[in-house]
Amino acid sequence: MAKYNKKKTLVIGHKNPDTDSVCSAVCYAALKRRLTGDDYEAARVGHMNEETLFVLRYFGVEKPTRVRHVRTEVRDIDIRQVPGVNRNISLKNAWNIMQRDSLVTLPAVTEDGTLEGLITVSDIARTYLDVLDSSILSKAHTRYSNIIETLEGLMIVGDENGYFSQGKVLIAAANPDMMEYYISEHDLVILGNRYESQLCAIEMGADCIIVCEGAAVSLTIQKLAQEKGCTVMTTPYDAYTAARLINQSMPIGYFMKSDHLITFQETDVVDEIKDVMASKRHRDFPILDEDGKYKGMISRRNLLGARGKSVILVDHNERSQAVDGIENARIVEIIDHHRIGSIETIGPVYFRNQPLGCTATIVYQMYRENQVEVDRQTAGLLCSAILSDTLLFRSPTCTEIDRRAAEELAGIAGIDVEKYAMEMFSAGSNFASKTEDDIMYQDFKLFTVGKITLGVGQINSLSAQELEALEARMLPYLKAERARRGLDMMFLMLTNILTETTVLLCDGQGAERMIQDAFQLEDDGKANWVRLPGVVSRKKQLVPAVMVALEG
Helix, strand or coil: CCEECCCCEEEECCCCCCHHHHHHHHHHHHHHHHHHCCCEEEEECCCCCHHHHHHHHHCCCCCCEECCCCCCEHHHCCCEECCCECCCCEHHHHHHHHHHHCCCEEEEECCCCCEEEEEEHHHHHHHHHCCCCCCHHHHCCEEHHHHHHHCCCEEEECCCCCEECCCCEEECCCCHHHHHHHCCCCCEEEECCCHHHHHHHHHCCCCEEEECCCCCCCHHHHHHHHHHCCEEEECCCCHHHHHHHHHHHCEHHHCCECCCCCCEECCCEHHHHHHHHHHCCCCEEEEECCCCCEEEEEEHHHHHCCCCCEEEEECCCCHHHCCCCHHHCEEEEEEECCCCCCCCCCCCCEEEECCCCCHHHHHHHHHHHCCCCCCHHHHHHHHHHHHHHCCCCCCCCCCHHHHHHHHHHHHHHCCCHHHHHHHHHHHHCCCCCCCHHHHHCCCEEEEEECCEEEEEEEEEECCHHHHHHHHHHHHHHHHHHHHHHCCCEEEEEEEECCCCEEEEEEECCCHHHHHHHHCCCCCCCCCCEEEEECCCCHHHHHHHHHHHHHHC
8 A cells, every 4th residue: 555754853953053943953852752753853054163172072962964955855745655566467467556546657766776667557558459469478477376366377387587578469260170280389378178278378378378168178188288489377267258358468577668767766855856746748857766676656646745854943033044045944943042033934833942052951841841851962962052052151141041951961961060161161162173264164154234235254262372373373364265155254263262351353344344333443453353352142232232333
C-alpha cells in the first residue's frame, strides 16, 4: 500500500550562529521531541565559531544539521511512497497492484533501490490493443513462472525460472497432420488433451506446450518432453481464454520507459520544478534521494497542496537575520529575547519573548514548566549559552534570572562557572589562524532603520593584545566589505570581557560621528575608531543607541 512521508520541524537560530542560537536550538528540539513524540530537528544556517564548537565537543554533542535555505523542497510535500517492483513481474501482476493501490504509474526498481523504469496504465492498455505479433512473448523474454502465475497453471516438466525466448505462440486447433505445417522449432503451443497433438508438438521441437482445461499429461508425454527439452505445463482455462491471457504474462521490463526518465531529487526546490512538470504529459514523477536511489512518487496535484517547511525560530525574529527562504516557510513558534523585529507569519504562532540575557534561559524555564528532567548534556549546553550571551554575567542584558539559571545548570553539568567560562572564551578568541571573513561573520547581524541598512559584528576576548592586533587587521577589511555588500554602515565591536570595554570599528558616511553623538563622546582623533567604556552588549547598548541617533 502506498504511504506518505512524515514531516519534521526544523528548530533553527539566526545566520552566523553563536553559542546561544545553536545550543538553544539543540535543547529546544530535544524538549519538543520529549513533549510531543514528533520529529523536531535542530539546525543551523552557517559555520559555527570556535567557542560554540568547543562547547559541543566539551559535552559530546554532535553538530546540528546545516541548512542553506528553508524554501519548499520536494521532500516537504507529500511524496507517495509507492513500493518499487521487479522489472520481471508480469503485466497482469503490475495491473493488479495498480488497481489495488489506485496507481497510474508503477516504478521498476532493483534490489539496491536503483530506478530502472516506469510503466503506466496506458502502457499496459497498449499491449492489449496494439500488440499483434505472435512472437512478442519470446521477444519480451518471458519467464515461465510468469506464465504459470497468469494462467494459474502447474509446471509438469521443466524449470519455472526458465525463459521463453524464441519462437511464436500458437493454438493447435488442427489435427496432427496439419500441425506439422505450422509448428516451428522453439514455438509455444497451446493445446488440449489429445495425445497425438501433444506428441506432434514435442516432436516438431516446440519449446513449451500448455495443456488446457486441467487435462492430465501422460507419463509417456512427460518422459518424451524431458528427453526433448520441452517444457510442459497445464492450466484450468480453455484454449481461447489461455490464448487471451498469456500476453499478460510478459514482463513489464519489455514495455516500460527506461530512457530519459524525468526524475527529481528530494532537495529540488518546488518552484524550480513546477515548469518542468507542467510541460510534460506525465502524471507522476519519481523522486530520488541524495544517493540517487528511488524514494517515491509525486504528481502535479501534490504541488497544489504543497506547504512550506515547518520551522521554529530561536534567538531571533528579524527577517534579515533569518535563514534564506523564510518567507516560504511555515513558522510555528518563535522563542527569543530580542526586540520585536520584522518577521511576518501566515497565521497565529506561539511567540515567547522575554527581556532576559539569553534565549537559553527561556528554554530552561520551559523544561522546568513542563517538568522535564534536564540531563548533564542539556544543562551544559544551556549554561554555556547563558555564560556566552551575558559575558559571564557582565553584560547589562544579564538578569538575576539568567544568573540563577546558569548556576543551577552548572550544578547539573558539574562545571565551575568561572573556570569553564574562561576556557570557553579562550577557545573562541584564537584569531591568528582565522580569515577576516571568519572574524567578521563569527557573530554578525543586519539591522534596518528606516532606509538605512547596517551590519554589526562582535568579537569578545579576554586578551587586550589580541584585540589590539585585530584593530589594524580588520579596519581595511571593514571598509572594503561594506562597499562590497552595499551597506550604509558597518561596525565591528572588539569587546574586552575583563575590562568591559569595546573598541568600535566603523565605516560608512557619518558613522563615526553618529556613534560619538549617540554616546556623547568627544572626537579622539582616530578615524573610523571609537572607544566605548562600559559597552559590551550589541543588543541592549549599541544597537538601541544607534537606532535612536538615526531616527532622531
